[in-house]
Amino acid sequence: MTDGPADAQQIAAELSETPPSSAVSLQMSVDNYLDVIRGVVDLFANKKEMDTIYVTATISSDAIRRVLEALDIDSSRVYFVDCISHIMMGAPAQQDEHTTLVESPTMLENLMLKVEYLIRRSQSKGKLVVIDSINSLAIHNSNWILSEFLHILVSGLRSRDAYTVILSVEEHSTPEISNMVNLVCDHGIRAGKKEA
Amino acid sequence: MPAKSADRERCQTGIEGLDTILYGGIPRANTVLLTGSCGTGKTSLALEFLIHGAIKGENSLFVSVTENSEKLLANIIPYKFFDRGLIKSGRLVFVDLPIMYERLGMSKPELSMEEIDLLVSAVGDLARELGTKRLVVDSITSVCYKLKTSEKIRDFILKLSKTLSDLGCTSILVGEVAAESHAYSSFGVEEAIADGVVLMANMERRGDLLRTLQVIKMRGTMHSRAKYVLDLTPVGVLLVPLLKGGSTA
Numbered sequence: 001m002t003d004g005p006a007d008a009q010q011i012a013a014e015l016s017e018t019p020p021s022s023a024v025s026l027q028m029s030v031d032n033y034l035d036v037i038r039g040v041v042d043l044f045a046n047k048k049e050m051d052t053i054y055v056t057a058t059i060s061s062d063a064i065r066r067v068l069e070a071l072d073i074d075s076s077r078v079y080f081v082d083c084i085s086h087i088m089m090g091a092p093a094q095q096d097e098h099t100t101l102v103e104s105p106t107m108l109e110n111l112m113l114k115v116e117y118l119i120r121r122s123q124s125k126g127k128l129v130v131i132d133s134i135n136s137l138a139i140h141n142s143n144w145i146l147s148e149f150l151h152i153l154v155s156g157l158r159s160r161d162a163y164t165v166i167l168s169v170e171e172h173s174t175p176e177i178s179n180m181v182n183l184v185c186d187h188g189i190r191a192g193k194k195e196a
Numbered sequence: 197m198p199a200k201s202a203d204r205e206r207c208q209t210g211i212e213g214l215d216t217i218l219y220g221g222i223p224r225a226n227t228v229l230l231t232g233s234c235g236t237g238k239t240s241l242a243l244e245f246l247i248h249g250a251i252k253g254e255n256s257l258f259v260s261v262t263e264n265s266e267k268l269l270a271n272i273i274p275y276k277f278f279d280r281g282l283i284k285s286g287r288l289v290f291v292d293l294p295i296m297y298e299r300l301g302m303s304k305p306e307l308s309m310e311e312i313d314l315l316v317s318a319v320g321d322l323a324r325e326l327g328t329k330r331l332v333v334d335s336i337t338s339v340c341y342k343l344k345t346s347e348k349i350r351d352f353i354l355k356l357s358k359t360l361s362d363l364g365c366t367s368i369l370v371g372e373v374a375a376e377s378h379a380y381s382s383f384g385v386e387e388a389i390a391d392g393v394v395l396m397a398n399m400e401r402r403g404d405l406l407r408t409l410q411v412i413k414m415r416g417t418m419h420s421r422a423k424y425v426l427d428l429t430p431v432g433v434l435l436v437p438l439l440k441g442g443s444t445a
Contacts, residue, residue, distance in 0.1 A: 107404050109425035112436045117429045145441030152437060 007191070011039030012047070014189050015163070020126060023154045023164040025185040027178075029192025030171055034071060036191050037064075040130060040165055042073040050126035050163075053118045055081045057105045057136040060090060064132075077124065081114045083107075084136075105140040108149040115153065119160055127162040129153075134181055135172040147180045154184040204416045207330065207366040210248025211241065213424065213435025214394075214409070222392065223416030225364050227357040229336070229386050231371035232396030237407055239268070240428050241396070242332040242368050247278055250287035254329035258290045259319065261338040265290035276430045289326055293339070307342050312352045320359035328365050336369035337382050346385050353389045380412065391415040399423075399438075408438060 011026070018024060028036045045052045056064055061080035068075045079098050083105040085091040091101055100114045119127055131137070137146055150166070157164045166181050170192060182188070206221035215221045222228055232238050246256035260268055268290070282288040296318055297303070302311050323331055333339065336353070343349045353369070360367045369390065371381045380387040380395060387393045392414035399408045410423045423438040 104404055106402060107406065108439055109406060109436050110427065113425065113427035113429075113434050116434050116436065117427065117431060120431045120434075142441060145439050148439050148441050152439075156436075 008035045008039035008043055011036060011189055011191055012043030014187075015040065015044045015165070016048075018163070018187050020161040020163060021158040022187055023158065023166065023185040024187045024189060025168065025181045026165050027168050027170050027173070027188065027190045027192075030169055032192035034067070036167065037067060038071055038073065039191070040128070041068065041075075041078060042071070045126075045128045046074055046077060048126055049124060050077065050128050051118075051122040051124040052078045053081060053115055053122075053127065053129045054078055055083065055111060055115065055129065055131045057083045057131075057140075058133050060085045060088065061099050062090075062092070079118050079122075081111060081118065083111060105137055108137075108141065108145065112149070112153050112156070116156070119157075119162060127160070129157055129162055129164050131164070131166045133167040133169055134177055135169045138174075138177055143176050143180060147183070150180060150184045206417075207254075208248070208252075209245045210252070211244055211433045211435075213426075213433070214241075217411055217420045217422075217424065217435070218414060219418050222366050222414070224366055225361040226391035226414070226416060227353075227360060227367045227369060227389075228392035228394060228414070229371050229381065229390035230368050230394045230396065231373055231380050231387070233373055233375040233377070233398060236396035236398055237409075237426060237428050237433065238370050238372075238396050239334055241409075241426075241433050242334060242370055243268075244275065244432050245368060246288060246330050246332055247275060247282065249330035250282040251277065251279075253287070255286070255327045256288050256330040257323060257326060257328045257332070258288070259293055259331065259333045260290060261293045261333065261335055263334075265292055274430055275432060277432070286326070289328075291322065293333075302342075305342065306344050307348070309348065309351065312343065312348060313355070316352065316355040316359055319356060320363070323360060323363055323365055328363065331360060331365050331367045332370065333367070334370040335372050336386060337372040340383050340386070346383060349383050349385045350389060353386060357389060357391075387412075396426075406438070409435060 041052055061082035081100050083102040086101055086103045102110050102114055154164050204223040207224045208215050208221035230238050246258055249256040300314055340349045343352055371386055373379055380393055393412040395410045395412050397408050399406045406425050408423050409426050411419045424435040425438050427434045
């Protein structure tokens with residue numbers, strides 16, 4: 001874990017220091033979400049010409065796409081696994097090849113399968129999988145199943161030399177969630193408020 | 197890479213997850229009952245097994261009982277690895293069983309013992325003629341409806357299985373069971389004769405419906421008996437372990 005809060009540049013720099021197949025815990029404050037997006041997707045993945053598989057369980061893929069547009073970030077290499085639009089009854093009528101829907105964030109196996117599918121489909125040499133966020137997944141799943149999910153997902157991604165970045169929101173985290181993430185991650189970055 | 201077990205020669209299904217579950221693939225010349233209720237992905241999986249075989253140069257035969265071959269092809273997931281050239285070259289052949297019935301003069305609703313022998317011979321001759329190394333019958337249940345009795349069903353599957361096995365042909369017999377059924381087959385005979393049983397199901401968990409796959413038995417190899425969740429995708433059938441934390445069974 002870094003000593004102090006990291007901004008977008010720092011996040012990208014720290015991620016760049018980790019080898020492929022790393023799993024990184026990125027703890028952030030709610031206020032730093034945009035820095036995190038810029039650092040992870042733009043300054044890290046896009047700069048390295050990696051495909052990003054962005055698993056969204058917090059806000060819809062449409063909303064994140066709008067955030068990327070507002071930040072002027074190229075989203076052509078970003079592929080969403082959207083676990084939230086269906087249960088919000090807001091799934092788009094037409095699917096595009098950049099968005100794969102999972103009916104519910106409780107369908108963790110299907111989430112893994114969609115990630116696996118996108119990994120296989122990806123032509124890029126490096127791949128990044130972002131889980132946004134572990135706190136949102138924890139709303140819908142017990143810690144037990146979530147732990148098991150993280151373990152299987154991260155192990156699978158390691159074997160495919162893909163980076164995994166697990167986002168957690170400082171304000172919503174519990175010691176159980178932090179332990180769960182720390183168990184599977186080998187690096188930690190904090191963006192945002194420094195703990196007192 | 198799937199783990200290998202140093203015993204019988206394997207017929208790799210080409211479905212990575214399944215080959216891993218089977219420690220390298222189906223033991224060559226086995227007859228496997230692929231069973232499950234509707235909408236569980238049986239036909240897609242069976243077809244993928246044949247396509248991978250054809251790509252590897254093994255002649256593959258799909259015997260369609262319930263659906264017209266053209267309709268089947270049109271409806272099947274557009275697999276990225278599927279090439280219509282496999283059909284043109286004869287590596288992948290589709291045969292409609294109702295047409296065979298017609299040519300063999302089997303118009304009655306129930307087949308006699310002699311007609312069963314004739315049908316097995318006809319399928320065997322076709323497989324021999326085509327040099328078939330992989331064969332799928334979809335579905336065996338529909339054939340069994342024409343046999344009526346357990347004795348005839350047992351006799352038919354035993355003879356078919358032996359004929360294909362003698363040809364070195366690895367076969368998948370697709371079976372259908374009712375959604376609420378806990379049995380492996382409609383007639384209770386098929387699973388006892390088959391060398392392997394692969395069960396596909398829809399599993400409900402807290403309102404979510406998951407497609408699952410479980411290898412119940414497979415003669416000639418060690419295998420996982422765990423339940424896996426699958427997805428049918430354009431790159432083929434993908435499998436991940438069922439998360440135990442959420443299992444209701």
